[in-house]
Amino acid sequence: xxxxxxxxxxxxxxxxxxxxxxxxxxxxxxxxxxxxxxxxxxxxxxxxxxxxxxxxxxxxxxxxxxxxxxxxxxxxxxxxxxxxxxxxxxxxxxxxxxxxxxxxxxxxxxxxxxxxxxxxxxxxxxxxxxxxxxxxxxxxxxxxxxxxxxxxxxxxxxxxxxxxxxxxxxxxxxxxxxxxxxxxxxxxxxxxxxxxxxxxxxxxxxxxxxxxxxxxxxxxxxxxxxxxxxxxxxxxxxxxxxxxxxxxxxxxxxxxxxxxxxxxxxxxxxxxxxxxxxxxxxxxxxxxxxxxxxxxxxxxxxxxxxxxxxxxxxxxxxxxxxxxxxxxxxxxxxxxxxxxxxxxxxxxxxxxxxxxxxxxxxxxxxxxxxxxxxxxxxxxxxxxxxxxxxxxxxxxxxxxxxxxxxxxxxxxxxxxxxxxxxxxxxxxxxxxxxxxxxxxxxxxxxxxxxxxxxxxxxxxxxxxxxxxxxxxxxxxxxxxxxxxxxxxxxxxxxxxxxxxxxxxxxxxx
Ligand code: HEM
Numbered sequence: 001x002x003x004x005x006x007x008x009x010x011x012x013x014x015x016x017x018x019x020x021x022x023x024x025x026x027x028x029x030x031x032x033x034x035x036x037x038x039x040x041x042x043x044x045x046x047x048x049x050x051x052x053x054x055x056x057x058x059x060x061x062x063x064x065x066x067x068x069x070x071x072x073x074x075x076x077x078x079x080x081x082x083x084x085x086x087x088x089x090x091x092x093x094x095x096x097x098x099x100x101x102x103x104x105x106x107x108x109x110x111x112x113x114x115x116x117x118x119x120x121x122x123x124x125x126x127x128x129x130x131x132x133x134x135x136x137x138x139x140x141x142x143x144x145x146x147x148x149x150x151x152x153x154x155x156x157x158x159x160x161x162x163x164x165x166x167x168x169x170x171x172x173x174x175x176x177x178x179x180x181x182x183x184x185x186x187x188x189x190x191x192x193x194x195x196x197x198x199x200x201x202x203x204x205x206x207x208x209x210x211x212x213x214x215x216x217x218x219x220x221x222x223x224x225x226x227x228x229x230x231x232x233x234x235x236x237x238x239x240x241x242x243x244x245x246x247x248x249x250x251x252x253x254x255x256x257x258x259x260x261x262x263x264x265x266x267x268x269x270x271x272x273x274x275x276x277x278x279x280x281x282x283x284x285x286x287x288x289x290x291x292x293x294x295x296x297x298x299x300x301x302x303x304x305x306x307x308x309x310x311x312x313x314x315x316x317x318x319x320x321x322x323x324x325x326x327x328x329x330x331x332x333x334x335x336x337x338x339x340x341x342x343x344x345x346x347x348x349x350x351x352x353x354x355x356x357x358x359x360x361x362x363x364x365x366x367x368x369x370x371x372x373x374x375x376x377x378x379x380x381x382x383x384x385x386x387x388x389x390x391x392x393x394x395x396x397x398x399x400x401x402x403x404x405x406x407x408x409x410x411x412x413x414x415x416x417x418x419x420x421x422x423x424x425x426x427x428x429x430x431x432x433x434x435x436x437x438x439x440x441x442x443x444x445x446x447x448x449x450x451x452x453x454x455x456x457x458x459x460x461x462x463x464x465x466x467x468x469x470x471x472x473x474x475x476x477x478x479x480x481x482x483x484x485x486x487x488x489x490x491x492x493x494x495x496x497x498x499x500x501x502x503x504x505x506x507x508x509x
Pocket of ligand 1: 124125126137145304305306308309310312313316374375378379380440441442443444445446447448449450451452454455456
């Protein structure tokens with residue numbers, strides 16, 4: 001009996017320890033799983049609005065987010081209304097998300113404004129990653145924004161630049177912000193629509209209105225499930241109305257191209273070349289894509305090009321001039337280089353490729369793109385599948401904001417990051433092709449900007465010509481150190497107040 005009893009005790013003991021062992025294992029597994037499911041740290045949340053209250057205040061979103069990241073880390077979780085969002089604020093995490101897991105983060109969130117403007121997101125910027133996006137991107141790279149195409153628009157740029165210079169010559173104090181916006185917009189308009197761009201003035205005004213409304217705050221994007229709240233501010237219907245007018249103008253232009261092509265004129269560009277609408281219609285006629293191209297596709301893509309081609313390039317040009325005015329030594333160096341390289345030339349021809357020799361001006365442009373990143377929160381991305389980043393779980397469909405503005409000010413990557421020092425790029429291997437995560441003004445990876453060449457063509461030569469032809473001064477009573485450098489709310493981190501300068505034309509003999 002005693003033997004049975006001690007055997008029973010032994011079995012019970014074994015059972016007890018093995019259950020304990022199983023429980024400990026289960027606890028460990030669940031702990032590891034929970035750890036893997038851990039969301040990144042972030043500020044405290046309120047019911048209903050989540051973390052939104054942390055973004056309320058006077059500061060611009062990229063500035064507020066940088067400050068929050070200093071407290072919660074470079075991978076931070078915010079619940080913006082009902083939308084789970086992560087914010088990336090260090091080059092190391094940006095590399096992990098945008099390079100190591102590029103495919104998992106290759107989607108864009110579908111926003112209310114983008115759905116209205118881009119015909120249900122059938123453009124390239126907002127289309128979901130997949131076959132459709134791949135084909136649209138191929139058209140952009142091989143046709144619409146190829147170096148051959150960008151080169152073919154050089155005549156348009158030269159003409160617009162020459163009228164920009166003439167119009168500045170006739171003034172004493174110039175609103176350079178307005179002049180430059182008109183310049184980049186006209187170049188884009190003439191490249192896209194060729195000769196058939198009659199209502200350019202009206203088109204520009206409407207486009208500005210659409211972009212302004214699109215950059216605003218939409219309740220529907222924060223509370224997608226609360227349909228009753230949508231359009232409380234009336235913004236949605238205002239955007240729909242403004243967009244309808246732009247749509248009408250573009251529809252007429254496309255139909256006029258179609259009629260011209262039917263009559264045998266397949267090149268409606270200004271100098272006998274194809275314009276961007278012609279390129280699309282040619283692809284359509286040759287049935288080159290896996291899906292039928294409609295006027296809606298063409299209009300959505302043209303909107304991408306207007307959005308990318310106008311605001312971003314003008315923002316960079318204006319900031320570059322403002323920084324040059326604020327830093328007279330840099331201005332003197334850049335002007336001396338431009339004047340030496342252009343040497344008494346009256347007419348500048350892009351074919352000369354002289355701008356390639358302006359090595360200091362290139363550094364000025366790179367530094368402007370660093371300090372005044374035209375897309376401070378890059379293009380928003382969306383997670384396509386649950387992914388683990390730096391030990392944290394990022395659920396499917398999480399919105400991703402990469403604070404490119406903060407990366408370009410990362411104290412571990414840059415010396416004296418708040419100062420405008422073009423020389424920092426001298427002898428440096430850093431470029432803007434998305435390989436250096438402290439410097440990604442054009443984004444990176446699969447969805448990197450396809451319009452880099454188009455954009456830079458509207459910045460380099462115009463800036464060189466403005467420095468070559470004019471002496472620039474600030475209006476009476478403003479000192480360089482007092483120049484207002486406030487950025488505006490909106491998509492492109494543009495300068496808030498228009499830049500006024502006094503220009504004196506240099507007679508060149
Ligand atoms: C200084 C000028 C420009 C800057 C700084 C800029 C910046 C950017 C950035 C940050 C992105 C997001 C990239 C990403 O998610 O990784 C982007 C995307 C894009 N940009 Fe630009 N851009 C410029 C000029 C242009 C121009 C001139 C065009 C067209 C004419 C253009 C067309 C596009 C398009 C279509 C996309 C979407 C690409 C995709 O989602 O696959 N951009 N750009």
